Amino acid sequence: MTERLLAGGWVAWMALRAEQQGMRTRPMVVVVAVIQPVALLFVVAGTRDLTPGEATVTVSAVVLTAMWSATVWTAGGVLRRERGYGTLARSVTSLYSPSLVLFGRSLGATVYSAVGILASSAVVVALLGFRFAVPHPGWLLVALLVVVASGTALGMLLACLFLVTRHGLAWSGALIYPVFILGGLLIPPDALPVWLRWVPALLSLRWVHEFVVAVSGGPVRLAPLGVAVALTAGYLLLAVVCLRVAVDAGRRKGTLELV
Amino acid sequence: MGVPAVEVTGVGRVFGRGRHEVVALRDVTFEVAQGQILGVLGSNGAGKTTLTKILATLLEPTTGTARVFGHDVRRELRAVRRLTGVVFGGDRGFYGALSGRDNLRYFAMLAGVGRRTIRAKVDDALAGVGLTDAARRPVETYSKGMRQRLHIALGLVAEPRLLLLDEPTVGLDPVEAERLRTSIAALRRTGVSILLTSHYLLDIERLADRVLVIAQGRVMVDTPATEFARSAGFAATVTVQGRGPLPARLDSYGMTVESVEDQGGVWTARLRVPDWGGEMFQQLSAALADADVLGVDVAPVRLEDVYALVMQRLAQDEPARTAQDEPAGAAGVDRR
Numbered sequence: 001m002t003e004r005l006l007a008g009g010w011v012a013w014m015a016l017r018a019e020q021q022g023m024r025t026r027p028m029v030v031v032v033a034v035i036q037p038v039a040l041l042f043v044v045a046g047t048r049d050l051t052p053g054e055a056t057v058t059v060s061a062v063v064l065t066a067m068w069s070a071t072v073w074t075a076g077g078v079l080r081r082e083r084g085y086g087t088l089a090r091s092v093t094s095l096y097s098p099s100l101v102l103f104g105r106s107l108g109a110t111v112y113s114a115v116g117i118l119a120s121s122a123v124v125v126a127l128l129g130f131r132f133a134v135p136h137p138g139w140l141l142v143a144l145l146v147v148v149a150s151g152t153a154l155g156m157l158l159a160c161l162f163l164v165t166r167h168g169l170a171w172s173g174a175l176i177y178p179v180f181i182l183g184g185l186l187i188p189p190d191a192l193p194v195w196l197r198w199v200p201a202l203l204s205l206r207w208v209h210e211f212v213v214a215v216s217g218g219p220v221r222l223a224p225l226g227v228a229v230a231l232t233a234g235y236l237l238l239a240v241v242c243l244r245v246a247v248d249a250g251r252r253k254g255t256l257e258l259v
Numbered sequence: 260m261g262v263p264a265v266e267v268t269g270v271g272r273v274f275g276r277g278r279h280e281v282v283a284l285r286d287v288t289f290e291v292a293q294g295q296i297l298g299v300l301g302s303n304g305a306g307k308t309t310l311t312k313i314l315a316t317l318l319e320p321t322t323g324t325a326r327v328f329g330h331d332v333r334r335e336l337r338a339v340r341r342l343t344g345v346v347f348g349g350d351r352g353f354y355g356a357l358s359g360r361d362n363l364r365y366f367a368m369l370a371g372v373g374r375r376t377i378r379a380k381v382d383d384a385l386a387g388v389g390l391t392d393a394a395r396r397p398v399e400t401y402s403k404g405m406r407q408r409l410h411i412a413l414g415l416v417a418e419p420r421l422l423l424l425d426e427p428t429v430g431l432d433p434v435e436a437e438r439l440r441t442s443i444a445a446l447r448r449t450g451v452s453i454l455l456t457s458h459y460l461l462d463i464e465r466l467a468d469r470v471l472v473i474a475q476g477r478v479m480v481d482t483p484a485t486e487f488a489r490s491a492g493f494a495a496t497v498t499v500q501g502r503g504p505l506p507a508r509l510d511s512y513g514m515t516v517e518s519v520e521d522q523g524g525v526w527t528a529r530l531r532v533p534d535w536g537g538e539m540f541q542q543l544s545a546a547l548a549d550a551d552v553l554g555v556d557v558a559p560v561r562l563e564d565v566y567a568l569v570m571q572r573l574a575q576d577e578p579a580r581t582a583q584d585e586p587a588g589a590a591g592v593d594r595r
Contacts, residue, residue, distance in 0.1 A: 024356065094369035096369060253274075254312075
């Protein structure tokens, strides 16, 4: 059992490392992990005097917005890129579970993006001289871990969805702004039409944002974080099922291109 | 001998549906014994790569069964993958931004090479294909031949018991190609079974124990390599050049006159001889005794000639075969 766990961990780690090595040369990573958060922070907060509470909420929203873009463009494109390289079939028909390989790659992409986003945001925050209200730094760290986990799971799910359609690239672009809006990252969810208000409830980033807003200005409310974790688990489960279906269908239809 | 390395029974594969249906394989049946090298010949679109993909568990057969060392490729994927190494040629199949070593290390891990041995095995595989010096360079800087060698290293790194080689010498210069053939021949001595598809008949000629010819998805010929060479019906082509009258007895002793050309009083006769040994040499000498012979050249029959003849015969038989297939349905394949 221990040996299997170790082997599984090693596979995920190798996949993570391979993805991160590949990300160094992708210009899109610079766009989503550096240019976007920096531009957003300057636009939203560059000319305003923010209270520590406002600063926390603003930076949190910007980081989460950038994380969503990163998830769609980096982790979400993992399998589409594999098909482009001609490595898809080898990656999903190895001795190990394709979900494990995809998890490692998606985690690698998400962590790489998250580090970029946090680092570039930190530089801007230092330049603008923001002061934060962080009464519960431990819980902020937990929220960050949930964001990474959620981005990984959502990235896996998107990667599978982008694999079964020929228009993955178009979908990537089409998904960005609707989620910004529906997730309450650009406008408050209350401003949405009534018939659309259930949608934000399905987006984990919206719950993380609610949690961060709450902990920055008052007592810790665990319910939003719990919902975010549950949604993350749901994304992960859906991704595993979706990948299995996609790989089986690929083997039946002959759409798993090796080269 | 034990269980065959590969056992394919009645395998068919259909792509698409309705008007877009393409039958890639029809009722394909053959075996590869353990330690044997099977050469698969066929023109483009004959179904060779489809067959290789089915054995590599990348594609499910529509009908029939395929087993690798007794394991069903449809149901026992893990067991089949553990025993099989695949080499698909071409420029793609790697992460261009990663080095050759990192690519190999990653795919070796996926192929089941353990943590403790992976470094040594990757280094050995790189050395085996002469890529040690280029191991740290990104694959996007590799030449076509280097990528092909990396593909081969990838197929061998997990030390498979069955190696599926799809056009392994494509893109290699003659020296590299010969070096690869020597490596493949050496693998046979270690007991590895090999299914080798190639357009290059030299690969098959040098390496294969058996030859399988596929045309339009069907197995047309399945025979030992030596028998295949004999199926041409002649052992060698003798080209004789001379002056003056053409000898009268050139088509005796089982020899066949393939062609005779005359240019400015110098004739060139091409003869096919049923075997090439001392007796045939004496008979040829007797046939040419009265002629003013300028030169004689003997070319033993090559697989290329045999293959061309086989394909020619198949093309002639095709109308009859197509008519035979019609009643069984559009494609003649029993679909699931």
